[in-house]
Amino acid sequence: MSHLTENLNPPQFAAVTLPAQHALILAGAGSGKTRVLTTRIAWLIQSSLVSPQGVLAVTFTNKAAKEMLTRLTAMLPINTRGMWIGTFHGLCNRLLRAHHRDANLPQLFQILDSADQLSAIKRLLKALNVDDEKFPPRDLQHFINACKEEGLRPAAVEAWDDFTRKRVALYQEYENQCQREGVVDFAELLLRTYELLERNEPVRAHYQQRFRHILVDEFQDTNTLQYRWLKLLAGGGASVFAVGDDDQSIYAFRGANVGNMRDFEREFHVENVVRLEQNYRSHGNILDAANAIIKHNPDRLGKNLWTDAGAGEPIRVYSALTDLDEARFIVDEIRALVNEGASRSEVALLYRSNAQSRVLEHALFSAGMPYRVYGGLRFFERQEIKHALGYMRLMANPDDDTAFLRVVNFPTRGIGARSLEALQDAARTGGSSLYLAVPAVGGKAGASVGAFVSLIEKLKSACEGLSLPEMVEQVVEQSGLRAHYLADREGEDRLANLAELVNAAANFVSESEEPTLSNFLTHASLEAGEHQAEASTEAVQLMTVHAAKGLEFDVVFLSGLEEGLFPHENSITDPKGLQEERRLMYVAITRARQRLYLSLAQSRMLHGQTRYNLISRFVDEIPEGLTKWLTPKRGEMGFGDYYAPAEPAPRAVPRASTSRAVEGLRVGQAVEHAKFGQGVIVAAEGGGSDARVQVNFGRQGVKWLALSIAKLTPVA
DNA sequence: AATCCGTCTATTTTT
DNA sequence: TAGACGGATT
Numbered sequence: 027m028s029h030l031t032e033n034l035n036p037p038q039f040a041a042v043t044l045p046a047q048h049a050l051i052l053a054g055a056g057s058g059k060t061r062v063l064t065t066r067i068a069w070l071i072q073s074s075l076v077s078p079q080g081v082l083a084v085t086f087t088n089k090a091a092k093e094m095l096t097r098l099t100a101m102l103p104i105n106t107r108g109m110w111i112g113t114f115h116g117l118c119n120r121l122l123r124a125h126h127r128d129a130n131l132p133q134l135f136q137i138l139d140s141a142d143q144l145s146a147i148k149r150l151l152k153a154l155n156v157d158d159e160k161f162p163p164r165d166l167q168h169f170i171n172a173c174k175e176e177g178l179r180p181a182a183v184e185a186w187d188d189f190t191r192k193r194v195a196l197y198q199e200y201e202n203q204c205q206r207e208g209v210v211d212f213a214e215l216l217l218r219t220y221e222l223l224e225r226n227e228p229v230r231a232h233y234q235q236r237f238r239h240i241l242v243d244e245f246q247d248t249n250t251l252q253y254r255w256l257k258l259l260a261g262g263g264a265s266v267f268a269v270g271d272d273d274q275s276i277y278a279f280r281g282a283n284v285g286n287m288r289d290f291e292r293e294f295h296v297e298n299v300v301r302l303e304q305n306y307r308s309h310g311n312i313l314d315a316a317n318a319i320i321k322h323n324p325d326r327l328g329k330n331l332w333t334d335a336g337a338g339e340p341i342r343v344y345s346a347l348t349d350l351d352e353a354r355f356i357v358d359e360i361r362a363l364v365n366e367g368a369s370r371s372e373v374a375l376l377y378r379s380n381a382q383s384r385v386l387e388h389a390l391f392s393a394g395m396p397y398r399v400y401g402g403l404r405f406f407e408r409q410e411i412k413h414a415l416g417y418m419r420l421m422a423n424p425d426d427d428t429a430f431l432r433v434v435n436f437p438t439r440g441i442g443a444r445s446l447e448a449l450q451d452a453a454r455t456g457g458s459s460l461y462l463a464v465p466a467v468g469g470k471a472g473a474s475v476g477a478f479v480s481l482i483e484k485l486k487s488a489c490e491g492l493s494l495p496e497m498v499e500q501v502v503e504q505s506g507l508r509a510h511y512l513a514d515r516e517g518e519d520r521l522a523n524l525a526e527l528v529n530a531a532a533n534f535v536s537e538s539e540e541p542t543l544s545n546f547l548t549h550a551s552l553e554a555g556e557h558q559a560e561a562s563t564e565a566v567q568l569m570t571v572h573a574a575k576g577l578e579f580d581v582v583f584l585s586g587l588e589e590g591l592f593p594h595e596n597s598i599t600d601p602k603g604l605q606e607e608r609r610l611m612y613v614a615i616t617r618a619r620q621r622l623y624l625s626l627a628q629s630r631m632l633h634g635q636t637r638y639n640l641i642s643r644f645v646d647e648i649p650e651g652l653t654k655w656l657t658p659k660r661g662e663m664g665f666g667d668y669y670a671p672a673e674p675a676p677r678a679v680p681r682a683s684t685s686r687a688v689e690g691l692r693v694g695q696a697v698e699h700a701k702f703g704q705g706v707i708v709a710a711e712g713g714g715s716d717a718r719v720q721v722n723f724g725r726q727g728v729k730w731l732a733l734s735i736a737k738l739t740p741v742a
Numbered sequence: 743a744a745t746c747c748g749t750c751t752a753t754t755t756t757t
Numbered sequence: 758t759a760g761a762c763g764g765a766t767t
Contacts, residue, residue, distance in 0.1 A: 087756060115757045139757080212757045247756095280755060379753045384759090401755085438743065552757065572754050594753055610754080633752060634758035 030069050030101060034062075041300040042066045044267075046075060046239070049298035050291055051269040054331045055316070055616035056307030056578065063241060063269055064094050068101040070239055078104060080238040082259070083111040086247055088553045090576075091116065094243070110237070114252055115212055116552055118219040122210075125229055129222045132208040134544045136423055137551035141407065143167060143211045146428050150196070150203055153450065161196065170197050174213035175249045175281045177220065207425045207459060213251075220255050234262025245270030245290070249281040253289065266294060272327045273320050276572060276610050278602070287327060305331045305616075307578050309338025312622050315648045316615040322647055323605045331616070340654035342623045343645065349586075349630035353389035356583050356625065360395060360566060363581060370396060372580040374567045376614055378592040381632075382585065383568055390566060400569035405555035410511065410520040411527055415550055417501045421486050422543050424461040427453075431460070434478055437510035441478065445471035481505070494531040494546055502527075530555070571614045582618035587626040588639035589724040611644045624653075628706075629694060638694050638706040640724040696741040702726040704741060 031039055038058055041051050042065045053059035067083060070076045085091045091112045099106055110117060119137070126133045138146060147163045147170075150156075173183055180198040185191040204210060210218060223230045240260055242248070245268040248256070260266050268290055275284040290296060305313055313331045320326070346352035360373055375386055375397075383399060390397045405411060413436055419429035435441040448471040453463035464472070464479045485504055489497045502508050502524050511517030511524070534549055535541040567579065571592075586592055592611065597603030615622060624645055629638050645653075695707045705723035717733040731738065 113757065137757090140755095215757080277755075279753085381752070381759095442743090554757080570754065591753095596753065606754095631758070 030065055030072060034065070035304055037300050037302050037304070038062050038065075041302070042069050044298050044300070046265045047298055048266045048290075048294040048296045049268070049300065050245075050287065050296050051267070051300050051302065052327055052329055053269050053271055053302040054305060054329050055271065055274060055613070056305040057302035057331070058306060059269055059271075059302065060090075060093060060097070060243075062302065063243060063267075064097040064101065066267060067094075067098060067239075067241060071102060071104065076238050077108075078106065079108045080236060081109050081111070081241070082117070082237040082239070082264075083109070083241040083243070084117060084256075085111075085113055085243040088113055088116070090243055113552075114255070115215050118215040119548060119552060121219050121222070121233075122215065125222060125226075128226050128229060129218050130205075131210065131218070132423070134208070134422055136209045136419055136426055136429075136544075137215065137548055138204075138209050138211045138428065139407070139551050139554065140167075140212070141412075142209075142428050142551075145432075146203065146207075146209070147200060149427070149431065150200055153454070154196070154199060156196065161193065166193065166196060166200075169193050170200060171211075171213045172281065173197060174211075174217045175251050177217060177251045177254060179217075203427075207427050208423055209426060209428065216251050216255060220251060220258065223255075223258050230258070231262065233259060234264065237262075237264050239267065240264050241267040241269070243269055246272050246275040246284050246287055247277050247282045248286050250283055250286075253283070253286045257293070260294075266290070271329070273323075273329065273609055274575065274613050276575065276606060276613060278606055301329055303329055303331055305333045306335075307619055308333065308616060309335055309620060311337050311340055311652045312615060312618050315341055315622075315652050316612050318649050318652075319608060319615070319644055319647045320612045323608050339621055341648065341652055342621070342656055343653050344623065344625040344656045345641065345659070346625060346627045346657070347629065349385050349627040350389075352585060352625050352627040352630075353385045356386065356585065356623070357389045357393045357395060359583075359623065361393065364395075368581065370564045370566045373583070374569070374574060374577070374579040374581070374617060375583045375585065376569060376571050376574050376617070377585050378571060378594060378610070380570060382591070385631075386568065386585065390568075396565040397568055398565040400567065400573050405523070405526070405530070406550045407554055408520075408523055410507065410523055411550075413507060414498065414501055414505070414524060414527055415547065417482070417485065417505050418497070418543060419547055420461065420482055421489065421501075422547060424482075425459040427460050433505070434460075434475070437506040439474065439478065439506075441474045445474055448472075449475055494535050494541055494543065495528045497543065498528045498531045571610050574617050575613050578617055578619055580619045581621045581623075582614070583623045583625065584614050585625045586630075587624050587642040587645050588630070589642055589722075590637070590639050591630075592642055592644070608644065611642075638708050638722060640704070640706060640722065643724070697721060697738040698741050699723070699731070699736065699738055702729065705729075 031042055034042060038061070041049070041062050051062065053062065063083070067081055070081070071078055083094060085094065095106055095111050110120070112120070122129050122131060122135070123133070126135065144163055144167055147167055148158070151158050151161065151163060180194050180201065183194045183197070185194045204214065223233065237259060240256060242256065256266060268287070270287055272284050272287055275282060278284070291299065310333055313333055317330055344352070344355055346355055356375065360370070363373065364370055377383060377386070380401070387397065387399065406415070413433055416429040416433040419426050420433065434446070448467050449460055449463055452466040453460050456463050456466055461479065464475050467475055481504070485501060488500050488504065492500065507524065508521065511520045514520070531546060534546050538545060538549070590598070593604055593607035597607050626639075626641055626645070629636055693707050693710060696704065697707060698704055699721070702721070702723040703726060705721040705726070707719050708722045708728065709720040710717070718730050719733060719738070720728060720730050721738070722728045
């Protein structure tokens with residue numbers, strides 16, 4: 027009974043062994059959060075405080091859910107079958123399948139991923155003849171998802187102007203279309219489940235009584251609907267064990283509401299708040315820097331990370347002249363580290379936005395340094411995979427117009443726009459799906475479209491009694507996909523991916539309890555799959571800071587630490603946005619175990635223009651004693667010690683057209699202004715008494731100043 | 743049906 | 758700068 031809690035530190039132990047009451051666990055970065063969560067479940071079960079059936083554990087990603095399950099099976103000798111451990115969406119799916127009638131859904135409803143949803147919306151707009159300039163599909167998609175995430179059906183959305191009224195009407199049309207086609211989007215999974223529980227008293231009572239302990243991971247990332255969903259499920263007296271870190275809330279832009287943590291504490295009358303502040307990951311200097319930065323945020327729930335691992339190395343700061351120099355510095359440094367025996371896979375290269383990876387990748391590539399970029403296209407999102415799945419979706423559900431349109435003419439089989447128009451007319455008249463409207467279409471169009479239906483029917487009978495992987499093979503073969511990519515001289519990779527899809531199906535069969543076609547399709551939508559096949563293992567890891575959340579590395583390079591990039595310019599004027607940027611910085615820093623590099627470029631190419639940025643305020647927020655500058659600090663350069671990069675002169679920095687010298691000042695020159703402080707000249711125009719320069723003062727903004735009026739003193 | 747070309751846009755992203 | 762997209766061209 028005791029070995030579970032062995033080696034837990036006091037707060038961890040306290041959290042794991044809390045009585046059956048609501049609890050809020052503030053788990054700092056690297057504080058053993060997953061361990062506490064899983065040990066809590068194991069402890070509850072082992073102490074007979076709950077049966078496995080009484081546990082509901084929710085995560086955001088499949089990866090986290092899988093991790094939890096793996097650890098749990100290692101801790102407990104029981105099988106985890108009866109346990110509900112999964113993502114919000116996965117659990118909702120499970121619930122809706124079990125109660126599809128009560129939820130007014132077909133048993134084999136399909137799940138639309140974001141791309142499917144977007145194409146469904148585009149199709150809707152076209153069918154309704156809506157001007158997609160006025161109502162861009164993407165905006166509408168966001169609008170619809172935002173409404174659903176607030177728990178609002180069209181009738182409940184307040185619309186005070188024509189524009190909003192129209193959007194709400196389109197939202198309603200979209201709902202009708204989805205219902206007609208038997209498909210649900212991601213947000214719908216949650217909303218539909220919420221409504222099911224809310225309106226159906228027997229179903230609600232059943233689950234409220236069943237789940238005695240509800241555990242939530244990454245609570246700071248929950249949105250409004252998820253919070254209400256939890257509240258509803260816990261309404262029967264369950265204890266909610268919420269684990270989260272308000273300082274790592276970095277997904278507000280997609281609906282996450284950190285306020286849920288405070289609301290939870292208040293509305294659930296939480297008396298057990300446990301802080302996990304001992305960090306087992308990073309050295310002291312790194313934690314001190316993270317603490318110092320995050321202290322600049324007001325309204326925190328409050329937490330201070332500490333370690334007994336010792337201060338470790340200082341944080342290295344490098345100010346490069348250009349983005350190219352920055353990349354070269356990083357590559358040189360990594361090469362040196364690797365020569366000293368570091369493992370490339372333990373080196374991470376982080377950046378705020380994806381666009382920044384290009385220069386870095388180029389430098390790594392030229393140096394022959396293996397690297398891996400996270401966050402590309404995922405397996406089930408590749409077009410050839412989507413095509414193959416499109417056929418399978420149509421086989422499972424003839425009402426799925428999205429799937430129909432995706433594959434009806436791919437590979438091309440002479441079904442053009444006019445045939446489809448005729449078909450769409452027929453479908454509209456008959457109030458049916460495209461597939462079922464086919465018999466109603468005559469003439470040439472009817473023939474070509476009819477042939478397609480025959481193909482699907484033929485596939486269906488050919489697949490009868492086959493296993494999933496065999497079905498995939500049949501589909502790839504008979505649909506003509508294989509022949510198509512075989513004929514395409516760039517189709518080699520796609521064919522390989524289709525072969526991989528057969529493997530994926532085989533894996534699914536061996537792992538799934540009920541490997542039906544429909545379940546496989548659900549799996550494909552809900553778990554889009556690893557970003558890429560594990561490329562060569564010994565590679566430097568490149569990713570955005572967002573993608574790095576939850577990961578850790580011996581060495582971290584954090585690049586592009588410039589005002590406008592990080593914090594990003596779109597967030598700089600909004601206090602909330604700036605605070606989220608700061609939390610992002612906090613996440614970035616706490617990824618490093620032993621060594622942390624911060625780098626920036628004084629000028630960089632962005633959107634085809636050279637930009638001159640000031641050093642990020644976040645670097646300034648780190649106490650001096652924690653850092654070691656590898657280059658002279660801006661503003662501290664004397665005449666003699668201009669920093670010369672290791673290579674000869676840096677490549678000519680591309681100049682903006684207005685960069686000619688004006689009154690002794692030039693573009694790129696750092697200047698001081700009495701009121702605005704330090705800035706960098708980014709453009710200049712006019713001459714003589716008209717001369718004006720544009721100066722980027724960072725947090726004070728970018729200003730045009732007339733040299734005849736403003737006093738600007740060159741710095742450094 | 744495939745290709746070409748001009749236009750537009752440019753945080754972060756899981757399910 | 759570069760990529761994605763849509764419309765027009767062949």
